[in-house]
Amino acid sequence: MARHVREGFKNLWRNGWMTFASVSAVAITLLILGVFLTVALNAQQMANYVTRQLEIEVFLKPSISDAQGEQVAQAVRQLPGVASVQYFSKEDGFAQLRRDISPQYRALMDGLSAKNTLPVKLVVKATSPDELLPLGQELRRLPSVYQVNDGRSVVDKLLHLFNVLRNLGLVFVVGLTVTAMFLIANTIKITIFSRRREIEIMKLVGATNWFIRWPFLMEGMMIGVLGAALPYALLVWGYASIYQRMSGTFFILPFPLVPASDLAIRLAEVMFGLGIAIGVWGGAMSIRRFLRV
Amino acid sequence: MGVEPSEYGQVWRFFILALVPKGSLLMIEMQDVWKEYRNGTKAINGISVKIDQGEFVYVVGPSGAGKSTFIKLMYREERPTRGHIFVNGFNIGRLKDRKVPLLRRNIGVVFQDFKLLPKLTAYENVAFALEVINTPRRVIRKRVMDVLDWVGLADKAHMLPSQLSGGEQQRVAIARAIANNPSVIIADEPTGNLDPDTSWGIMKLFQRINDRGTTIVMATHNKEIVNTMRKRVIAIERGVIVRDEPKGLYGYED
Ligand SMILES: Nc1ncnc2c1ncn2[C@@H]1O[C@H](COP(=O)(O)OP(=O)(O)OP(=O)(O)O)[C@@H](O)[C@H]1O
Numbered sequence: 048m049a050r051h052v053r054e055g056f057k058n059l060w061r062n063g064w065m066t067f068a069s070v071s072a073v074a075i076t077l078l079i080l081g082v083f084l085t086v087a088l089n090a091q092q093m094a095n096y097v098t099r100q101l102e103i104e105v106f107l108k109p110s111i112s113d114a115q116g117e118q119v120a121q122a123v124r125q126l127p128g129v130a131s132v133q134y135f136s137k138e139d140g141f142a143q144l145r146r147d148i149s150p151q152y153r154a155l156m157d158g159l160s161a162k163n164t165l166p167v168k169l170v171v172k173a174t175s176p177d178e179l180l181p182l183g184q185e186l187r188r189l190p191s192v193y194q195v196n197d198g199r200s201v202v203d204k205l206l207h208l209f210n211v212l213r214n215l216g217l218v219f220v221v222g223l224t225v226t227a228m229f230l231i232a233n234t235i236k237i238t239i240f241s242r243r244r245e246i247e248i249m250k251l252v253g254a255t256n257w258f259i260r261w262p263f264l265m266e267g268m269m270i271g272v273l274g275a276a277l278p279y280a281l282l283v284w285g286y287a288s289i290y291q292r293m294s295g296t297f298f299i300l301p302f303p304l305v306p307a308s309d310l311a312i313r314l315a316e317v318m319f320g321l322g323i324a325i326g327v328w329g330g331a332m333s334i335r336r337f338l339r340v
Numbered sequence: 341m342g343v344e345p346s347e348y349g350q351v352w353r354f355f356i357l358a359l360v361p362k363g364s365l366l367m368i369e370m371q372d373v374w375k376e377y378r379n380g381t382k383a384i385n386g387i388s389v390k391i392d393q394g395e396f397v398y399v400v401g402p403s404g405a406g407k408s409t410f411i412k413l414m415y416r417e418e419r420p421t422r423g424h425i426f427v428n429g430f431n432i433g434r435l436k437d438r439k440v441p442l443l444r445r446n447i448g449v450v451f452q453d454f455k456l457l458p459k460l461t462a463y464e465n466v467a468f469a470l471e472v473i474n475t476p477r478r479v480i481r482k483r484v485m486d487v488l489d490w491v492g493l494a495d496k497a498h499m500l501p502s503q504l505s506g507g508e509q510q511r512v513a514i515a516r517a518i519a520n521n522p523s524v525i526i527a528d529e530p531t532g533n534l535d536p537d538t539s540w541g542i543m544k545l546f547q548r549i550n551d552r553g554t555t556i557v558m559a560t561h562n563k564e565i566v567n568t569m570r571k572r573v574i575a576i577e578r579g580v581i582v583r584d585e586p587k588g589l590y591g592y593e594d
């Protein structure tokens with residue numbers, strides 16, 4: 048095996064430019080894949096986080112008055128799985144909005160305070176995350192409820208956006224993978240061609256087929272590993288520094304990011320795995336077509 | 341008779357030769373063999389022949405008669421379209437691709453164009469052949485020097501093929517062919533590129549290999565050598581054996 052590794056390295060070195068091109072192709076493919084994976088893992092994490100929040104925001108219909116709202120709140124408190132209900136009157140909502148809005152519009156808003164059409168809001172806390180979904184369903188069925196934000200809807204939107212992105216990325220990555228594979232196959236074809244005399248003699252003196260094949264498979268594998276190493280280092284380093292700068296959360300939102308060390312492990316599995324697979328497959332393609340042993 | 345390339349193989353061969361009368365062990369047998377190339381060329385058209393262990397056989401015939409094809413069939417470079425071929429106990433027609441290397445390790449092949457690797461020295465060329473069949477490093481070192489010494493090139497072991505004469509290059513190729521101590525040497529016009537004097541040197545080398553009990557089958561156009569050495573001669577024309585004589589002559593004017 049040591050010999051095959053040595054011969055593989057020799058092959059890499061001998062056709063330097065082709066090796067460089069194939070390594071670059073693998074690197075670009077895996078860089079893109081790695082970025083998508085990083086985003087995907089974080090999106091996944093975010094989705095999990097959101098669904099594990101215990102709070103549900105319930106907006107009542109605007110026509111429901113504060114007094115009626117109190118009654119609804121009282122009714123909701125009786126529902127199974129409810130830990131607590133916080134009541135926000137129309138006034139509270141208005142004050143909140145006034146706080147959030149930029150100062151130049153505040154005067155405008157003050158003029159509107161008499162016709163407050165903002166809905167009453169209830170913040171319902173579930174007793175456990177498992178109660179969240181059934182509770183959300185239950186609340187939606189109440190006649191005076193206008194809208195329920197149980198995290199589910201946010202997640203659904205997020206996941207939808209993310210799915211679209213992922214499918215686009217996947218098409219991209221598949222295309223690039225095939226390109227990289229062909230480049231590798233071509234590189235190895237050149238190696239096979241430049242070593243045809245050695246191969247001929249190996250066959251004549253009785254080297255086994257696998258003995259002849261191994262160096263070329265090794266070459267493909269090394270291209271894969273080299274092509275994975277570069278973008279891997281870049282991504283892990285980049286992510287670690289971003290993670291540190293944001294102190295582990297996603298911008299101002301309280302979403303925790305995937306820890307850098309966890310991401311490093313997942314990226315290593317996928318990137319090196321795919322890198323090696325691309326390399327070996329490219330090598331195998333060439334061997335099948337041009338080595339004929 | 342000089343240094344033996346391999347201890348083990350020789351001992352083994354010694355036993356076989358001691359057990360059976362010389363020349364009675366079948367090394368190569370063809371039974372009604374036909375070969376048609378994929379483009380339709382009929383190169384071998386029904387050949388049956390037996391070659392015993394330890395024989396020295398010349399294969400002669402006009403250009404395009406099928407001599408090279410006849411030889412290629414023996415080490416399974418080509419497969420017969422029909423018929424049976426046995427070489428050193430291997431049934432060539434039935435031989436699985438996977439087993440071909442085992443056959444080849446028992447056959448040494450020598451060509452007109454030497455087929456040496458230009459970037460390797462004489463020593464490395466011979467060592468390469470042993471290396472790729474997983475011979476232990478320790479054995480390789482000893483064996484390579486032994487065979488190079490045996491073909492008279494011990495002092496040129498570290499020269500590149502380009503620094504050697506044609507005859508010397510062919511000696512390296514022969515050293516490589518016998519390095520694994522094969523039971524048969526197959527040569528396709530080994531003196532085709534050499535001048536007469538050099539050819540004689542090479543021929544003497546083959547004679548010495550044959551003296552050790554190794555079977556030799558050689559296709560050649562060298563009339564003078566065939567007529568002087570008086571070995572078994574198989575003449576092939578248009579893919580069939582037209583003559584097979586124990587102490588034959590070349591029989592063609594070219
Ligand atoms: N790979 C091949 N494909 C098709 N036809 C071939 C192939 N090799 C040889 N032939 C044909 O088979 C016939 C026998 O060829 P072969 O090489 O065996 O002759 P030969 O006796 O060795 O000739 P020479 O003395 O010139 O070397 C020729 O007609 C040749 O053109």
Ligand SMILES: [Mg+2]
Nearest residue numbers: 407408409528
């Ligand atoms: Mg020929």
